[in-house]
Amino acid sequence: MEPIVKLQNISxxxxxxxxxxxKLMELFSFKKKKDRSFFAVxxxxxxxxxxxxxxxxxxNGSGKSTLSxxxxxxxxxxxxxxxxxxxxxxxxxxxxxxxxxxxMENIQLKCLMHGMKKSEIEEVISAIIDxxxxxxxxxxxxxxYSSGMKSRLGFAISVHxxxxxxxxxxxxxxxxxxxxxxxxKKMDEFKQQGKTIFFISHSTSQIQSFCDKxxxxxxxxxxxxxETREVIKNYKxxxxxxxxxxxxEKKRYKEENLHKQQTKQPDMSSSRMYTQxxxxxxxxxxxxxxxxxxxxxxxxxxxxxSAASLMLSNGNVQALVNDLLVKQGSKEEAPKKKIxxxxxxxxxxxxxxxxxxxxxxxxxxxxIGELKFTDSVFVEExxxxxxKVKYDEVTGYTEKKNIAITDNExxxxxxxxxxxxxxxxxTFDTSYEFFFSQIGSNxxxxxxxxxxxxxxxxxKDGLKQLHYGYDNFIYRFNESGTVDTIITTNVEETQDxxxxxxxxxxxxxxxxxxxFLMKDYEVYLDFNEKTITFKKLS
Amino acid sequence: xxxxxQILKEQLSNLYLIFRLAxxxxxxxxxxxxxxxxxxxxxxxVQVLVYWVVFGLGIRARNPVDGVPYxxxxxxxxxxxxxxxxxxxxxxxxxxxxxxxxxxMKFPVSLLPTITIISNSLNFxxxxxxxxxxxxxxxxxxxxxFFQLPYYLFCTFMFLLAITLLFSTVxxxxxxxxxxxxxxxxxxxxxxxxxxxxxxxxxxxxxxxMLNPLxxxxxxxxxxxxxxxxxxxxxxxxxxxWFVTLLILLIGSILHLKLRSKFIDYx
Numbered sequence: 001m002e003p004i005v006k007l008q009n010i011s012x013x014x015x016x017x018x019x020x021x022x023k024l025m026e027l028f029s030f031k032k033k034k035d036r037s038f039f040a041v042x043x044x045x046x047x048x049x050x051x052x053x054x055x056x057x058x059x060n061g062s063g064k065s066t067l068s069x070x071x072x073x074x075x076x077x078x079x080x081x082x083x084x085x086x087x088x089x090x091x092x093x094x095x096x097x098x099x100x101x102x103x104m105e106n107i108q109l110k111c112l113m114h115g116m117k118k119s120e121i122e123e124v125i126s127a128i129i130d131x132x133x134x135x136x137x138x139x140x141x142x143x144x145y146s147s148g149m150k151s152r153l154g155f156a157i158s159v160h161x162x163x164x165x166x167x168x169x170x171x172x173x174x175x176x177x178x179x180x181x182x183x184x185k186k187m188d189e190f191k192q193q194g195k196t197i198f199f200i201s202h203s204t205s206q207i208q209s210f211c212d213k214x215x216x217x218x219x220x221x222x223x224x225x226x227e228t229r230e231v232i233k234n235y236k237x238x239x240x241x242x243x244x245x246x247x248x249e250k251k252r253y254k255e256e257n258l259h260k261q262q263t264k265q266p267d268m269s270s271s272r273m274y275t276q277x278x279x280x281x282x283x284x285x286x287x288x289x290x291x292x293x294x295x296x297x298x299x300x301x302x303x304x305x306s307a308a309s310l311m312l313s314n315g316n317v318q319a320l321v322n323d324l325l326v327k328q329g330s331k332e333e334a335p336k337k338k339i340x341x342x343x344x345x346x347x348x349x350x351x352x353x354x355x356x357x358x359x360x361x362x363x364x365x366x367x368i369g370e371l372k373f374t375d376s377v378f379v380e381e382x383x384x385x386x387x388k389v390k391y392d393e394v395t396g397y398t399e400k401k402n403i404a405i406t407d408n409e410x411x412x413x414x415x416x417x418x419x420x421x422x423x424x425x426x427t428f429d430t431s432y433e434f435f436f437s438q439i440g441s442n443x444x445x446x447x448x449x450x451x452x453x454x455x456x457x458x459x460k461d462g463l464k465q466l467h468y469g470y471d472n473f474i475y476r477f478n479e480s481g482t483v484d485t486i487i488t489t490n491v492e493e494t495q496d497x498x499x500x501x502x503x504x505x506x507x508x509x510x511x512x513x514x515x516f517l518m519k520d521y522e523v524y525l526d527f528n529e530k531t532i533t534f535k536k537l538s
Numbered sequence: 539x540x541x542x543x544q545i546l547k548e549q550l551s552n553l554y555l556i557f558r559l560a561x562x563x564x565x566x567x568x569x570x571x572x573x574x575x576x577x578x579x580x581x582x583x584v585q586v587l588v589y590w591v592v593f594g595l596g597i598r599a600r601n602p603v604d605g606v607p608y609x610x611x612x613x614x615x616x617x618x619x620x621x622x623x624x625x626x627x628x629x630x631x632x633x634x635x636x637x638x639x640x641x642x643m644k645f646p647v648s649l650l651p652t653i654t655i656i657s658n659s660l661n662f663x664x665x666x667x668x669x670x671x672x673x674x675x676x677x678x679x680x681x682x683x684f685f686q687l688p689y690y691l692f693c694t695f696m697f698l699l700a701i702t703l704l705f706s707t708v709x710x711x712x713x714x715x716x717x718x719x720x721x722x723x724x725x726x727x728x729x730x731x732x733x734x735x736x737x738x739x740x741x742x743x744x745x746x747x748m749l750n751p752l753x754x755x756x757x758x759x760x761x762x763x764x765x766x767x768x769x770x771x772x773x774x775x776x777x778x779x780w781f782v783t784l785l786i787l788l789i790g791s792i793l794h795l796k797l798r799s800k801f802i803d804y805x
Contacts, residue, residue: 076799100566109562112555113645293792296539300785307778312745341605385604385737 002085003047004196005071005165010080012041012066016262039261040066042220044080048213051194053187055207055228057235058217059242061258064200067217068169071198086164086196089114091155099143103134103153106142114161124160131182132156152179159186166190166197184210204232219257344381349389349403350515351375352508354528356402358394362386368396373513374506374524379403401509415503415516415523420532422494423525427471435473435486439536442481484536491530500525541791542784545703548646556649560657567657578661579668582620586613593733603735606764610676613669614763615732615756621662622694622752623723629654629702630709631716637801647798651702655695673763683766690758690769697751697783704790710801730756754779 072090214231358369454469476485516523594608761767
């Protein structure tokens with residue numbers, strides 16, 4: 001008869017890390033050799049047949065739980081071969097219920113996760129509720145359950161998922177006597193159905209009453225695997241001997257054995273040869289596979305990088321690629337840009353930024369000019385967020401936000417000197433009339449009449465300027481040598497900007513440049529330079 | 539590629555399971571709240587309101603973006619983000635938080651990130667529908683470009699699948715990764731054209747920001763609903779996005795399949 005479970009030289013090795021980062025190191029297979037490792041289970045071989053009930057006993061730390069996890073295929077073995085003809089199911093105390101959901105929903109959830117179909121779930125659901133014996137609590141969230149209810153529900157679900165191989169790990173110790181009896185009955189049922197059961201427990205009496213065979217685990221190795229009566233007898237005598245030792249000897253005995261588990265594997269040349277042989281056979285295909293994988297990663301990486309660099313390089317290449325690719329498919333022109341708005345405007349506008357660039361086309365590829373605050377342009381049409389503008393025989397595109405369309409309806413408000421008093425320094429407020437009486441004077445006349453000259457400069461356009469720093473005035477002479485512009489410096493920003501801003505005919509988007517008209521003057525207020533420039537109207 | 543195929547096969551053959559588990563996931567999330575599922579819509583509504591007041595009314599002073607009212611423009615970018623961002627964060631944590639549940643049974647762990655994606659996506663689809671409704675009420679007529687929505691949804695799902703698979707694997711092994719990711723996601727929102735119009739930046743910087751594949755997704759939803767641009771118009775950018783997604787998926791699948799058996803050891 002084919003055994004239903006067959007283990008051959010199964011070992012499970014855990015690496016002992018000194019630091020957390022060592023885990024990572026091992027993952028990337030650096031310094032693998034140096035690790036200290038611990039064999040939780042070492043070199044285990046046994047077979048189990050259909051319908052057998054096998055008890056697993058052993059003292060604490062002998063590898064019972066690891067073995068049960070290995071059998072349930074929750075944990076993969078480090079080496080060795082395991083063959084299983086059937087679905088294993090592990091029944092443990094904490095069977096992972098979702099606390100937020102009700103018992104009913106948990107049953108459905110767990111059954112789904114076990115891979116059952118909808119119709120199958122409906123069949124077993126009443127049996128589970130019956131078995132768990134939870135009553136009306138079944139529709140309550142699981143977090144309201146008592147611990148007994150939780151484990152009963154968990155056990156009931158696992159039992160009803162219809163496994164071929166059942167692994168019971170100390171699960172029965174939580175229930176009361178009635179539940180325990182119920183479980184035993186259920187297990188007997190499974191036995192009758194010819195299922196294989198692994199029963200893990202400390203209690204020799206439970207095992208004796210229930211199991212056909214017993215596997216005695218001792219510090220990671222099988223000490224004995226035989227008929228129940230014999231093994232239990234030996235186990236009991238071992239326990240008796242062990243308990244008779246005094247504390248020091250007990251400690252030494254444990255330490256010795258633990259030490260054995262940490263050292264190198266004992267001689268098992270036959271199995272090692274076996275694994276080496278298979279390794280050699282594997283290695284060729286494995287190498288080829290990993291080569292292919294790294295090739296794929298490299299290819300994709302190169303593709304990503306080249307696409308990125310194409311995107312980052314100038315738009316011409318992109319247009320080229322687009323052209324090439326699109327032309328192959330259809331004869332359409334280069335893909336149209338997203339057009340939202342294109343409408344005629346045909347109106348005069350003024351620049352409302354300190355400076356605005358004008359571009360040759362709507363892709364903003366080539367600059368053809370620059371406009372200054374208050375420059376007038378003729379706006380022909382809007383193209384998305386661009387304006388097509390015309391000035392001095394030049395036609396080009398500029399950002400829409402740079403241009404304010406002049407409002408014809410608005411009357412030309414006139415400002416007065418007194419309107420600027422909140423901003424100007426005190427010297428202006430008290431004696432502006434005297435300073436402005438110099439308009440029209442020539443260079444020598446100004447120098448003669450006014451004291452306190454601090455600086456003489458020339459502007460970019462070659463116009464002479466006289467600075468009277470103490471009084472916060474600058475006189476600028478026009479080409480013919482007379483004063484036509486007076487600049488007030490040290491202008492302060494006041495709280496009450498609204499009043500002055502109301503009077504402005506044009507203001508820049510960031511509220512730092514304003515343009516006013518007075519009876520005889522054009523006025524530019526510049527908060528960045530802190531100046532007000534009065535220019536005599538000709 | 540066989541790694542990728544194996545992962546995809548696992549997803550496809552367990553579709554029913556994914557949907558059922560996702561529905562339980564949704565149920566358990568809001569079971570204890572009095573307003574229940576309603577929170578799924580209240581939370582985003584409050585956030586939209588805040589962003590709209592701060593950016594729309596405050597900073598932009600009611601200026602429309604490219605001729606679209608700011609609220610609409612914001613919604614089209616923000617609603618996909620409400621889906622993408624929490625899904626990446628939760629999805630990356632999904633294996634770590636649930637591996638205890640599934641470790642005692644044979645269950646393909648690669649489904650866990652997908653379950654997170656699916657359980658978040660119902661909420662996303664409803665929000666999308668609400669968004670379209672708001673657009674109608676504001677006088678936006680549906681165009682033929684709406685038909686490319688499935689394409690961009692597909693892009694979003696594939697990208698999320700790839701990135702959550704990779705991140706969830708990494709964050710089991712390096713727990714610090716989850717914390718890094720959370721702060722990173724908060725930061726990256728401002729490097730995407732969600733709250734503000736990136737067209738105002740210089741071209742070079744804009745192109746660098748475009749290298750973020752999330753940019754492609756957000757821009758895709760805007761193209762669909764507002765800009766009337768077909769997805770094949772910028773083939774270079776489209777292929778860039780897919781190359782990145784495939785690369786992430788490949789690396790994620792390899793790492794996941796190689797390390798899957800060791801997850802238990804890392805908890």
